[in-house]
Amino acid sequence: MTDLSEKIKGFVFNLDGVIVDTAKYHYIAWRRLADEMGVDFPPEQHDKLRSLSRMESLEKILEWGGLYMTEAEKLHWADVKNNWYQGLIANMKPEEVLPGVLPFLDEVRNSGGRTALSSASRNAWAVLKSTRLESYFDVVLDGSAARKAKPHPECFLLAAASLQLAPAECIVFDDAVLGVRAARIGGFHIVGIGKPEHLPDAELVIPGFTDCRLSDILESVEKMATVG
Numbered sequence: 001m002t003d004l005s006e007k008i009k010g011f012v013f014n015l016d017g018v019i020v021d022t023a024k025y026h027y028i029a030w031r032r033l034a035d036e037m038g039v040d041f042p043p044e045q046h047d048k049l050r051s052l053s054r055m056e057s058l059e060k061i062l063e064w065g066g067l068y069m070t071e072a073e074k075l076h077w078a079d080v081k082n083n084w085y086q087g088l089i090a091n092m093k094p095e096e097v098l099p100g101v102l103p104f105l106d107e108v109r110n111s112g113g114r115t116a117l118s119s120a121s122r123n124a125w126a127v128l129k130s131t132r133l134e135s136y137f138d139v140v141l142d143g144s145a146a147r148k149a150k151p152h153p154e155c156f157l158l159a160a161a162s163l164q165l166a167p168a169e170c171i172v173f174d175d176a177v178l179g180v181r182a183a184r185i186g187g188f189h190i191v192g193i194g195k196p197e198h199l200p201d202a203e204l205v206i207p208g209f210t211d212c213r214l215s216d217i218l219e220s221v222e223k224m225a226t227v228g
């Protein structure tokens, strides 16, 4: 590992849209719900649900449709959506892990890096199990771990604490504006996954993990840390 590895020892990954493309399944299930409620929900609108919890996501859809629900109704419909979603992920296969993720995780672990998964989804374990990813992470924190929603950095701070590292010793990998912002507020290094124009708060943005080398990531983050 490069010099920076003396400073960076932890790698914290978001799940949906970073490790696996479960975002498409969330969209199918939320869209079905929106259709039942007569709420217009085009695909680009789904980006606004990334990083949100199940209940926050439902509340956004209700807000867009100008709809009101009692707490009991919200719980009921959140459950309905979750059943649809679970039906979609039940048959996920290891092949659905996004390109380049496994070689990158292997490289991190072989270099002595510690890995954490931090997801707003309460289905994170189910996804890890069906894609056989459980053993790649030293720590897994799902949507039940943090009480405060992003952009509060609680979920990432808990991950760093579980790895027994300081935020400045960790890189967060996230594809969502709110996640990147939370990592920045928490004092982490941040690699955004997606397009640079969508993630201005990230130190470095990559399109995904295809051909992604650990040494390149560490070098770029080191450069940005020096500049910043």
Ligand code: G1P
Residues within 6 Å of the ligand: 016, 026, 049, 050, 051, 052, 053, 054, 055, 057, 082, 119, 120, 121, 122, 123, 124, 143
């Ligand atoms: C939740 C939300 C979903 C959001 C996802 C982010 O997952 O339902 O809208 O995009 O987290 O990871 P759930 O706990 O329902 O799996």
